[in-house]
Amino acid sequence: MAIHFIICFNKQGILRLGRWFQSSGHSLQDKNSLAQILKLIMSRDSRTQSNIIDFDDRTKLVYRRYAGLYFVMGVSLEEDGLLYLAHIQLFVEVLDLFFGNVCELDILFNFYKAYMVMDEMFIGGELRETSKELLLDRLTQLEKLP
Amino acid sequence: MGSLRTFIKDVRAAKTLAEERSMITKESAKIRTRLKDDHLSLSKRRKNIQKLLYLYILGEKTHFAQVECINLIASDEFENKRLGYLAAMLLLDEKQELLTLLTNILKSDINHPTKYVVSMVLCTLGTLTSVELARDLYPDVEQILKFSKDRYLLKKAFQCAAKIVIKDPYLASVFHPYTVKIFSMPDVCTHGVLLGVNQLLQSMATVVKSNEFNDYDAVASTILKVVPELLGILKQTNSSTLNTAYDVHGVCDPFLQVETLYTLRLIFLTFKDEVSSYNSKFTSILGKMVTNVESSKNSANAILYEIVRTVFTLESQDSLRVQSINILAKFLSGKDINTKYVALNSLLQVVSLEPQAVQTHRKFISRCLFDPDISIQKRALELIFNIIEDSNMKETVDELVNFITLSDGEERDLILYTVEHLLTMFDIRGIKSKGWTLAVVIRILKSMGEHLTVEIIGEILVMINNATELSDKRDIALQLLQLSLSKDQPIISEDNFGWKLITVWIIGEYANLVLGEPGVTDISLTGYLNNLNNIYSDDHKLIGYILTAALKLSSRISDPGCIEKLRQLVKAHEQNTDLVIQTKAVHYSILFSQPKEIKTAFLEAMPVFIKNVAHELDSGEKAISRKPVQTDLLGDLLSDIPSEKKPVASISNKPGGGSLDLLLHSFTNKNPSLGASAPLTTTTTSSTSDQPVTIPNIQISENIPSSALEIHTSSAIQVFSHVESANQGSANIRLFFKAKSSVTQLAVLVAVSKTQKLNLGTISRVNMIPGQVATQLLTITGSGILKFRIKLSSQNGINLQFDHKFDTTL
Numbered sequence: 001m002a003i004h005f006i007i008c009f010n011k012q013g014i015l016r017l018g019r020w021f022q023s024s025g026h027s028l029q030d031k032n033s034l035a036q037i038l039k040l041i042m043s044r045d046s047r048t049q050s051n052i053i054d055f056d057d058r059t060k061l062v063y064r065r066y067a068g069l070y071f072v073m074g075v076s077l078e079e080d081g082l083l084y085l086a087h088i089q090l091f092v093e094v095l096d097l098f099f100g101n102v103c104e105l106d107i108l109f110n111f112y113k114a115y116m117v118m119d120e121m122f123i124g125g126e127l128r129e130t131s132k133e134l135l136l137d138r139l140t141q142l143e144k145l146p
Numbered sequence: 147m148g149s150l151r152t153f154i155k156d157v158r159a160a161k162t163l164a165e166e167r168s169m170i171t172k173e174s175a176k177i178r179t180r181l182k183d184d185h186l187s188l189s190k191r192r193k194n195i196q197k198l199l200y201l202y203i204l205g206e207k208t209h210f211a212q213v214e215c216i217n218l219i220a221s222d223e224f225e226n227k228r229l230g231y232l233a234a235m236l237l238l239d240e241k242q243e244l245l246t247l248l249t250n251i252l253k254s255d256i257n258h259p260t261k262y263v264v265s266m267v268l269c270t271l272g273t274l275t276s277v278e279l280a281r282d283l284y285p286d287v288e289q290i291l292k293f294s295k296d297r298y299l300l301k302k303a304f305q306c307a308a309k310i311v312i313k314d315p316y317l318a319s320v321f322h323p324y325t326v327k328i329f330s331m332p333d334v335c336t337h338g339v340l341l342g343v344n345q346l347l348q349s350m351a352t353v354v355k356s357n358e359f360n361d362y363d364a365v366a367s368t369i370l371k372v373v374p375e376l377l378g379i380l381k382q383t384n385s386s387t388l389n390t391a392y393d394v395h396g397v398c399d400p401f402l403q404v405e406t407l408y409t410l411r412l413i414f415l416t417f418k419d420e421v422s423s424y425n426s427k428f429t430s431i432l433g434k435m436v437t438n439v440e441s442s443k444n445s446a447n448a449i450l451y452e453i454v455r456t457v458f459t460l461e462s463q464d465s466l467r468v469q470s471i472n473i474l475a476k477f478l479s480g481k482d483i484n485t486k487y488v489a490l491n492s493l494l495q496v497v498s499l500e501p502q503a504v505q506t507h508r509k510f511i512s513r514c515l516f517d518p519d520i521s522i523q524k525r526a527l528e529l530i531f532n533i534i535e536d537s538n539m540k541e542t543v544d545e546l547v548n549f550i551t552l553s554d555g556e557e558r559d560l561i562l563y564t565v566e567h568l569l570t571m572f573d574i575r576g577i578k579s580k581g582w583t584l585a586v587v588i589r590i591l592k593s594m595g596e597h598l599t600v601e602i603i604g605e606i607l608v609m610i611n612n613a614t615e616l617s618d619k620r621d622i623a624l625q626l627l628q629l630s631l632s633k634d635q636p637i638i639s640e641d642n643f644g645w646k647l648i649t650v651w652i653i654g655e656y657a658n659l660v661l662g663e664p665g666v667t668d669i670s671l672t673g674y675l676n677n678l679n680n681i682y683s684d685d686h687k688l689i690g691y692i693l694t695a696a697l698k699l700s701s702r703i704s705d706p707g708c709i710e711k712l713r714q715l716v717k718a719h720e721q722n723t724d725l726v727i728q729t730k731a732v733h734y735s736i737l738f739s740q741p742k743e744i745k746t747a748f749l750e751a752m753p754v755f756i757k758n759v760a761h762e763l764d765s766g767e768k769a770i771s772r773k774p775v776q777t778d779l780l781g782d783l784l785s786d787i788p789s790e791k792k793p794v795a796s797i798s799n800k801p802g803g804g805s806l807d808l809l810l811h812s813f814t815n816k817n818p819s820l821g822a823s824a825p826l827t828t829t830t831t832s833s834t835s836d837q838p839v840t841i842p843n844i845q846i847s848e849n850i851p852s853s854a855l856e857i858h859t860s861s862a863i864q865v866f867s868h869v870e871s872a873n874q875g876s877a878n879i880r881l882f883f884k885a886k887s888s889v890t891q892l893a894v895l896v897a898v899s900k901t902q903k904l905n906l907g908t909i910s911r912v913n914m915i916p917g918q919v920a921t922q923l924l925t926i927t928g929s930g931i932l933k934f935r936i937k938l939s940s941q942n943g944i945n946l947q948f949d950h951k952f953d954t955t956l
Contacts, residue, residue: 015203019236021273031205048518050487080455081488082448083404086394089444090401109154111203112196115232123272123305126345129338130401131392138298145262146225 002125003084004028004059004074006091006118008107011068013038016107017114021125028059028074037061041070052081064088069104087127094121094132098139116142150196157204173197174206181214188226191218195233202236212237216247224260231266240276248274249282256286261296268302272309280313284320291324297334304328304342308349315353319361322350322368329375337392337402340379344402344409347372351412366420369413373424376413377431380406384435384449400445407452411459429466432457436469447477447485451492458496468503471496475507483519490514490525497532498901498929498955505533508542515549520557527560531567536575543568543586551593561597565590569605574951581618584610588625595644600687603644607651608755616659623656624663631670646678647691654695655751658702668705672712675699679715686724693719693727697734701742701749713738850882850919857950862887863938865948872954876927879952883921883938885914891941894922898935902928902956931955 005028008017020029028037037055041063044053054060054077062084063072071088075081092102095117099106107114120138121129129135153173160166177194180186186194195214202208215237218230238244256267268290271283287310290303307321325343328335347369354365383398383406392399410428414421435453439446454470474496477489493511497504504511511533514526527546534542546568550561568590572583587606591598598606613619629638630649638645653671660666675696682688696712703709716738719731737748854868863883870878883892892912898904907923914920926932933951938944 015205018203034205045518048483050483050519050521052484052487053521080404080448080451082444082451082484083400085484086400086445086448090394108158109151111200112229112232115236119232119235119269123269123302124275124309126272126305126308126341127401127405128301128305128341129336130341130399131337134336134338142262145228146223 002076003087003122004076004125006122007034007037007072007074008114009038009070009072010104011042011070013042016069016104017111017118019115019118019122021122028055037072037074041072051085062088064092066092067103069107090127090130090132091118091121094135094139097132097136113143150193150200153197154200170201170204170206174201177201178210181211188218188221188223192226192229195229199233199236208237212242212244213247216244216251219248219251219255224263227255227263228266231270235270235273238274240274245274245276245279249279252279252283253286256283256290261299264290264299265302268299268306272302272306275306275309275313277313280310280317284310284314284317288320288324291321291327295331295334297336297339300328300334301336301338301342304339304346308342308345311346311349311353315356315359318350318353318359318365321346322361322365325350326368326371326375329372337399340402341405344376344405347376347409348412351409351416355416366417369417370420373410373413373421376406376410377424377427380410380435381431384431384438394443394445397439397443397445397449400449403449404452407449407456411456414460428460429463433466433469436466436473444482444484447482447488450477451488454492454496458499467496467500471500471503471507475504475510478507478510478514483517483522486514486517487519487522487525490522490529494525494529494532497529501533501955504529505535505538508533508538512542512545515545516552520560523557523560524563527564527567531571534571540582547586547589550590558597561594562599562602565594565598565602566605569602569609572609581615581621584613584618584622588622591645591648592629592638592642595642595646595648596639598644603647606644606648610648610652611655611752612754619656620659623652624660624666626652627660627666627671628664631665631674643688646682647688650675650678650688650691650695654691654698657699661703668703668708671699671703672705672708676711676715686727689719689722689724689727690730693730693734697738698749700738701745850884854880854882858936858946858948860886860944860946862940862944863889863892865936865938867950867952869932869952869954870923872932872956875929875956876925877932877954877956879924879926879932881922881924881936882919883909883914884919885916887916889914889940889942889944892920892944893939895937895939896924896934897937898926898928899930899933901930902926902932904934926956929956 003021005018005020007015007019009015015034018029028034040053040055041061046065051064052060052062055074058077059074060077060079060081061072061074062081063070064085065071071092073084073088075084095102095107095114098113098117099110117135117139120135120142121127129138157166157169160169177198180194181191191214195211195218198208198211211233215230215233218226219234221227221230234248238248252267252271255263256271258264258267268287271279271287284307287303287306290299291307294300294303304324307317307324311318311321325347328339328343350365350369353359354362359365380403383392383403392402394400397403414425414428432453435449439449439453450473454473457466457470471493474489474493477485480486490511493504508530511526511529514522515530517523517526527549530542530546546564550564553561568586587609591606595603610619610622613622626645626649630645653675657666657671661668661671675692678688679692679696682692693716696715700709700712713735716731716734719727720735722728722731737745740748850866851868854866856864857867858865863885866882866884868880868882870880872878881894883889883894890913892909892914894906894909896904896906903926905925905927907925909920909922911918911920924934926934931951932954933949935947935949937947939946
């Protein structure tokens with residue numbers, strides 16, 4: 001069970017965060033694949049279409065849109081899509097608590113902090129902490145460091 | 147040089163794309179030059195790397211800074227290290243040789259007094275685990291697992307261990323004891339740590355059977371101790387009342403629950419015999435979970451979905467399986483699109499195991515046809531075709547036709563998929579009530595004719611042609627013609643090409659059956675053909691049909707004026723610029739002027755098309771496929787669940803060519819389902835030709851039992867099949883080959899669908915005189931509908947292949 005990649009981009013299709021976990025061996029990190037992913041996700045109607053979609057013969061995309069930002073995870077086809085929706089939700093909730101009502105600009109200007117949040121939650125594509133309390137504790141400590 | 151913040155602001159403020167581009171290129175070049183400067187202070191370097199990471203996010207090339215990450219990590223200051231590690235994780239990957247430079251620094255940092263540094267090393271190691279790094283650093287990771295009481299470090303160490311074990315399976319023997327040990331330290335067992343333990347266990351289960359892992363017993367005994375703990379976690383998290391730290395919409399840590407389920411699933415599959423004593427406990431917990439989890443929220447559904455997958459992987463009891471299917475069906479009735487999507491996917495996976503249980507939820511599945519999401523529609527369609535049976539046939543087909551007629555032609559792929567599968571189904575099941583199937587076809591044609599492919603139209607023509615009851619043919623011809631000739635508001639859309647083509651063909655073939663019915667006269671039919679001939683003069687396909695219809699009609703009507711009109715019609719095309727049409731017109735003109743007796747004999751209605759006839763492979767180059775239908779069936783045989791694009795793709799424009807490709811593909815790829823490993827060449831034949839003329843096989847009766855089914859007949863050979871036994875998962879089928887003319891060195895190749903495996907017995911004889919019978923046993927294991935493709939060849943010229951599908955499902 002592992003995430004191949006996590007990306008976050010805005011309505012204009014500009015990437016704001018991207019983390020590719022090499023261990024999956026199928027990263028789709030090249031510009032072409034990325035453009036396809038963005039195009040596919042942005043063309044979908046959130047009210048009538050599912051948030052899980054097969055992308056190629058190995059990867060499906062699980063995504064959710066929060067205001068102007070899309071969060072997308074690429075996972076293997078046989079994975080439980082609903083679970084990764086929950087992953088995304090948790091990630092966004094933690095970002096929200098950490099930044100305090102997070103918005104695109106927070107992530108843009110403090111991308112390294114956003115990566116810090118991501119790295120506290122996911123390691124090598126696996127979720128590693130599920131308690132928001134513990135995560136925030138830890139993140140606040142880390143933020144205080146020089 | 148400005149700060150990172152200013153740079154980001156500037157890029158954002160760029161008014162045009164070109165301006166932005168030039169800004170980025172300039173900055174990138176600047177950073178590159180600066181980083182080359184050996185005297186640049188670390189704080190300046192840091193600033194540059196920060197900007198560089200921003201450029202990385204924007205998709206710029208950043209490879210030139212890879213060494214720089216390592217320089218930053220090597221610094222003593224935390225600030226530098228932190229950025230260095232972040233940059234390394236983003237810019238480096240496992241394949242790079244630079245990682246070897248990193249090894250020593252990681253090795254010293256993992257023993258760093260500051261736990262935050264250790265934590266970053268673990269994180270980096272988890273992200274960039276190369277085999278070398280795994281081997282160099284595993285002792286340090288082990289030290290942390292052994293001595294640390296810090297739950298942050300422990301959870302990361304477990305996760306690193308999981309990655310390390312995947313890279314080097316032998317290291318599983320180092321790490322396995324820690325998966326038990328941790329349960330004796332409840333104070334550090336946070337959910338994060340438990341997730342880590344789960345992942346290590348998953349890695350162990352994945353690698354333990356590979357590479358002749360030599361410490362299997364030790365790992366297995368550890369696993370045996372871990373299982374009760376895992377079951378405990380499951381039970382506890384699942385039944386625990388609100389725990390705010392882990393609460394996700396009223397569900398206690400769905401992530402841990404799913405992770406634990408997955409681990410247990412892997413363990414119960416890998417260490418099946420060792421853990422069998424826990425089977426009933428696991429099953430009872432699963433049973434409780436099913437009732438415990440309230441399916442309303444996404445996270446709860448994620449758990450339910452995982453339970454269902456576990457139930458089906460572990461071949462649990464039937465009751466639990468049925469219960470699981472009911473859960474999935476409940477997903478379908480809800481409003482959440484994602485849950486529906488997931489449920490349909492899972493139902494598709496299990497439908498072959500529990501068709502009856504899925505069947506009971508057909509109503510919900512049908513409803514999904516009208517979901518706005520096409521991927522849901524598509525999956526619902528697939529599922530419906532999987533559960534159609536005689537008892538619900540009419541109702542289901544009605545729904546399907548409703549579905550495609552209402553779809554307004556927006557989703558052509560779905561329409562084609564449906565029509566094609568309906569026709570194949572009618573064909574394969576040999577539906578008795580032809581009248582009803584023809585009525586269905588007319589309905590489809592009426593509303594969807596313009597969307598159908600030429601191949602499908604061809605298939606419909608065969609179907610009408612092959613209808614056994616004359617009255618059925620008459621009914622359908624009458625219906626089509628009366629609608630087509632209707633003077634009122636045109637009922638048939640102008641663009642409905644399929645309808646027109648079929649009407650034209652019907653006029654040619656069956657005008658005599660309907661002439662004299664209200665509205666159907668010599669004049670009206672001739673007028674119809676003439677009219678189409680004028681409108682579609684540049685459509686060569688239709689013109690070809692019109693020419694034939696005109697010629698045939700002329701022998702069935704008596705009005706001399708009309709006959710003359712038809713003659714003119716044909717004659718006019720003698721000047722057609724299309725050579726094929728011109729040739730046809732010239733030939734037809736000659737035929738036209740022949741005496742009536744001669745004409746009539748020539749222009750009889752077409753005889754029954756023989757479907758599923760073997761097409762001779764002339765010199766392996768041109769397979770003459772009599773009907774596109776064939777191509778279609780072949781395509782279908784290759785996979786049970788064709789993809790969305792398949793219906794279109796599987797139809798080749800060059801009849802024959804496509805099917806040959808498929809055939810070659812089926813016989814030459816190294817698919818384990820192939821009965822004979824020999825490729826299409828002569829290997830099989832030559833291996834048998836060394837043997838005596840007959841292979842004595844005393845036990846096999848060569849009398850064809852009366853219950854055997856003839857599945858193929860040609861001038862040279864007859865083939866019968868007899869299902870000797872068919873249980874769940876395996877079937878024995880005996881084939882009988884009865885020679886009609888003498889056969890030397892018969893070679894039989896059999897292929898089954900991907901979900902099945904085939905064991906091909908020895909053939910009782912390879913040489914036969916007319917009337918003699920050879921027999922061969924096939925053992926098919928796996929799942930799905932029982933069907934196969936047989937290819938026969940012999941030294942004296944038999945070279946054919948055909949498909950057969952049984953009513954039985956494994």
